[in-house]
Amino acid sequence: MNEKPDWKGRRLRLEIGAVAHGGHCVARHEGRVVFVRHTLPGETVEALVTEDRGGGFCRADAVAVLEAAPGRVEPPCPLADMSRGTDRCGGCDWQHVDPAVQRELKAAVVGEQLSRLAGVEHPVEVLPLPGGPLRWRSRVRLAVDESGRPGFRAHRSHRVVPVRDCPITVEGALDGVTSRTWTPGSELGVTRDGSGGVHVTEYSVRSRGSAGRGARPTKRARKVRGTGTAHETAAGREWSVRSDGFWQVHPAAAERFAEVVARMADVPSGGRAWDLYGGVGLFAAVLGRQVGPSGEVVLVESGESAVRDAEANLSDLPQVRVRSGRVERLVAEPTIPAPHVVVLDPPRKGAGGAVVEAIAGARPRRVVHVACDPAALARDVGLFQGHGYRLARLEAFDAFPMTQHVECIALLEDTERDS
Template sequence: MTGKPDWTGRRLEVEVGAVAHGGHCVARYEGRVVFVRHALPGEVVVVEVTEDAGGGFCRADAVEVLTPAAGRVSPPCALADMALGRNRCGGCDWQHASGETQRELKAAVVAEQLQRIAGLDWPVQVRELPGGLLRWRTRARLAVDRSGNAGFRAHRSHRVVPVEDCPITAEGAMAEVTDRRWRPGAELTAVEDSRGEVHVTAVDHKPKRRHARPVARSVRGGEVAHESAAGRSFDVSVQGFWQVHKAAPDVFSETVAQLAAVPSGGVAWDLYGGVGLFAAVLAEQAGPTGEVLLVESSKRAVEDAVANLRDLPQVAFRAGTVERVLTDEDLPTPDVVVLDPPRKGAGRAVVDAVASREPSRIVHIACDPAALARDVSLYAEHGYRLSDLRAFDAFPMTHHIECIALLEPVDG
């Protein structure tokens, strides 16, 4: 092959291989790797190449299925129809797969990342959350096209695909954004909280006043969502973080409690603690004579956490990045550390700081399998082994997955 090939727009017939991290499968054609979306392992499909920068791989969408896999189903959303080609919504990856098939694919991805990056052969089973595949999403972010229509972006594109509904999102939240016109270029947040109240905010990226910064304005509801989990109530800024799956806060807090097992009178750290969900269950375990330290970079989230946990005096709060706060040598020595870092993972600085305090248990939450594997590998350098792993299908129809890992000292 001479020069850099450009197959963009070309149609190829390929046999689909294994699933890969990122919502696609791997195929090969004329010696090159083709990352194929909207296909399943074992299928024979016709694909249209959507991106090709030359080199050893290109990206493509399946446009015709010649030999379907047993797990293929008809997508419940019209915007996932194969006939739309590049005009498909980019929000979902696996609408063409049954729920069981989706969970099998995600388990394979987690296992592959752990083996390839961390050198671990770990059997992975992905657990289904209550509620099924549809209407689980309570928080959605949408963009507005040039005509003022709300929608989601196409895959790997800034182009907005207008929507009338989204079958994975709570009906009330969607109805409040799709039945009207918006300022072109705006970004919308729609939230349906535990009380069923819908909150909609809009950020206009072309303010009326020159040089003014974009500001989120409340369009419906208020700026605070009222959530319930772990037997408690939590006030959360609509723009802040809360798990998007209706069942996730209860399931995750219960799982964290099981794996953390903070001794009565013990000390726990809750890093990237948000509005206090995990700190609440850790405080119950530690009891009134124990200590829980919540660390969170968002000042607004810390303010919410202080208010949410005002009945738990054993919880202390630190606003600041985890990296900076953990440089404080006067922090209480933890028996247990719980951390829920952003998608990129905790990274070496945080892992080094946590491991240096020698906790007996580390409960690590991750929404990206590759980041989890990298962090598990870093823990291993400090003598911590993976001893338990719970994987949850907290984002049905998408390639995303939530993992909660327990790490313990090898000689513990």
């Protein structure tokens, strides 16, 4: 019987191939696939295998560049420097890449996922948001090590890499946070809102019930700084939301995404729209303005705090009706009127078959799909195609510079209505 290979700890000389979804590039060695971080297509590197479960692939980190690609630059963060070996912060994937090349790589990933998972060939350009590639992250979660030092976890690891500063985090957010010690094993949520206020919450993990088997860990939140209510501005409105709730991380993202959704949705006055996974109501506000007092928008959200924020922030728009519950259950209810347009912004895993089927069954003219994961978007696009919808437009934004993540907004149109 052949033993499973175990290359963990081996150093390999690799010629790097195409970029792949997940913040790495693909190489091959002795008939196996190696997913290599901190590389670029076309490079030759020495890589250290960091994970090998014995299958057809393993994972590695580049530790020396033998032949560099033109897009390689010096990382702006010392915790991403190759001299640290595998002791690098896991928060950024592309610190070693020129920002314009980062966007090209992200576009290639989106295009490849659409082609492979949905069978769609569609041109993709990833556009930058204002402000540049650094100092854009307004919401950040830190882990605390056993000595009480805050930092970020290494890639695919629970190990904490302590930090004093983070060059992608907005100025002032970490002042007084990384310079002190915290409860070992806790987590910190830090938000710098649109008004300049900084909110810090410490989350300590505790066991509920007796220790040992059956004990359930719970998180206890303790506000350390700020009111816990973040104040933001977007879509011509002022917003008050929980500081640790959902809001776009990039300061320019909410405004830009609202503009794109409004343009793609184009709901007629007096029309009906669904805003699924609606959060605190950013897109529902845009849709509510389009349908006017005689129209109707149904916002569906499962998070209790987001529902409360949506109801408070949209209280001046009686045409917006907020429903609390899981999307897959509520969209199947006959009491929700059939929409002209559906906007959905699902979690990273995507909407999935049941939700797509329910939306398609309501037969909206247009579906606007907001996605932070290219693979999930491609799977959903493929499902919509099976129900007679086509990808009519795609706009992609580099809302998370220095990382693998990219935000896409896709417009799907009903082909059966056109025929």
